[in-house]
Amino acid sequence: MDGGPMSQRQPAIVFIFITLFLDIFGIGLIVPVLPGLVEKMVGGNEETTSHMVGWLVALYALMQFLFSPVLGSLSDRFGRRPVILLSLLGSGLDYLLLAWAPSLWWLFLGRIISGITAANFTAASAYIADITPPEKRAHGFGIIGAAFGLGFIAGPAVGGLVSEYGRHLMGDYGLRLPFILAAGVTLLNWVYGVFVLPESLTKENRRPFHWESAHPIKSIKSLSRWPVVLSLSGVHFLMNLTHTIYPSLWVLYTKKRYGWGELDVGLSLGFVGIMSAIVQGGLAGRIIGFLGDRRGLLLGFALMTVAMVGYGLAPNGFVIYVVMFVGAFSGIAGPAAQAIITKKVGATEQGEVQGALNSVASVAGIVGPIVWTWMFAYSVSDERKIHVPGIAFIVAGILTFGAMLLGRWALRGEKIGAAKALETPFPLRDDPPA
Template sequence: MARPKPAIIFIFITLFLDIFGIGVIVPVLPKLVEELQGGDLEAAAHSVGWLGALYALMQFIFSPVLGSLSDRFGRRPVILASLFGSGIDYLVLAWAPTLGWLYLARIVSGITAANFSAASAYIADVTPPEKRAAGFGMIGAAFGLGFIAGPAIGGLLGAHGLRTPFLVAAGITLLNWLYGAFVLPESLAKENRRPFTWESAHPIKALTALSRWPVVMGLAGTHFFSMLAGNIYPALWVLYTGLRYGWDSRQVGISLALVGVMAAIVQAGLAGKVIAKIGERRGVYLGLLAMAVAMFCYGAATDGWMVYVIILIGSIGGIGSPATQSMISRAVSADEQGAVQGALNSITSIAGIVAPVLWTALFSWSIAKDRAFPLPGLSFYGACAVSLAAAGLAWRAFRKAGLSSP
């Protein structure tokens, strides 16, 4: 069996590299696509959108597959295979001669990034139930740090060539794979493994299977709405702050770096302590209500300096996700953690597909030239409503499970 602390550190590094790998290509992928399409910016914009949708679709399909495979064969082989695949994928991106190779690489990227399900199950395996909220908080911290480091380093490396960031990401990922091959122990005992079935690996059936646990099904809805609201940052932040406050790329980068720093601080350090003190249910409510308040304030903020204050307040919303995941993991048996975490990652992928379309369309409608009263903050008001809906679903799930009392 795995020793909790070293194992979680490795998983943290692995998840960080997943997000870092996504972030490091953000500044250079659109330019690479444009280069491969002969400098046609309009065509490149469409291709970048399809590449993003394809990536999220692959995550949706394969998250439950990898989760169920980890329930059958263990977490270690799935995580290591995904790491190796990611490293090779970055090399393909670095040397891609045509746009078709980029599409192939994004398919592989989406599949290998679905290892979040196995990594989440690993955390559930090696941490006792009362400490899982803190363990899942490490996932949020990995997101935050990867969100800071990826775009920043990708931009710096991109100055030395559009393909340089991919080569660096490949090297780091393959080194982590090599390190894991020697030091990462298996976390799932053989007696807790279960046969692989396509029913548990099917993305739609995996979602409907959550209905076996009423509290899990309700919190899965909470998780979806929370992710839908949170995905407004990558979908709309640049457009919104540029229009409303006249921010340039430097100001956008500073603000997003602060979002990442605060997410890392809250989810890695504060979340576990707060949840241990107030309980998981209150942690869910606190996180979602803080998110709702922050989204409303973003929509109402009239000056750019206000945004930085709101980021600090909104970071408390990071408590909600680890509290939700902890409650879900406690509700299912050890041999089904991978399948359930895979279903949750599929839900995250669906939110990642829907959010850019929803929030940018609402933003475009709200600022249309023929609009009598433009309301550029409308999308953030919508995200506020979605956050409140997530809290309502959580309350309903707790009530059905007989957990509605404070």
């Protein structure tokens, strides 16, 4: 289905929402079990496991850094639909590879493939920008967050359950069952997209592909054409740098400090998903509509700072859940930032800009996992007399506070006035389920 203008924006948003939900569900399935699988492959050494998990996450981000601008620019040339579909097909086949990986090096190969094909968010962000008017994009980008949240309600919880009971029935091979399930869900998502997902980019808004705009370094440099976007790309970097602490450390940290297993981790991430879906799918557009993009961005980062420090200091699992509740409202920062950025960019350049921003995020994804896992491994090493496993989260909180200050500086010339209070960008009955 190609090309003409989208006559009904709401159905298109539903299509992209379901596509992203199923994709995130597949990713969420393996989050609780990947560190355990690595631990088995390296012989149970805690410090080595931390480092290997960090390198696996960083390698995934490196591939995104190299290939996201290419795929973003290709989506400007050929449309969003083919990029999303190719990404889903590659991810589904990659999960099958990971399910049968006989050694650590096969896991590394799998992460390379999944990183190359992980263009969903670049193309999905451009897709939302294509079909949503500028004044309603904060709500539109909240849809992406809602899909992320709902995917993480079911994904980690199901992954934890499948691996927990799979290990009782099948031993260590139970750790691989979530990969098989993720492959099935992702390939089902691909089939769904082939038959249902419409194209969002009209033919008149497409432009020729240029390798110069697809080069990752030049892609980032191209952001200098929009001064506010360039400044906010620094905010985007710090936000993603601190968020890499979750896939890098959450399983290792909660196991070390609170004795959590795969099921506990899955349930905690499921709770995060529920709160994220409520905030980003139902409340983000309303909060940002009331406060305005600028205030929404700053409030989001303030809450994120509190949450990061709270995770590092929480004495028990109950307090962790209280912190997760507060931290969920920091999810307004992402949609607010995206809304500001897309308003500064023309319709023919959304894919290029989203690809460049994804490259910025990928740089953070390369650096962050290595830094956080090194910091965690150092803090819990047997050589240390005092173990402070939460120090990485406290440092992340400091960086998040820095992101808030940078965002305030970047938007110093922007109007502060809020939009109409409580104005909803779309009718309530048409909002995705939260």
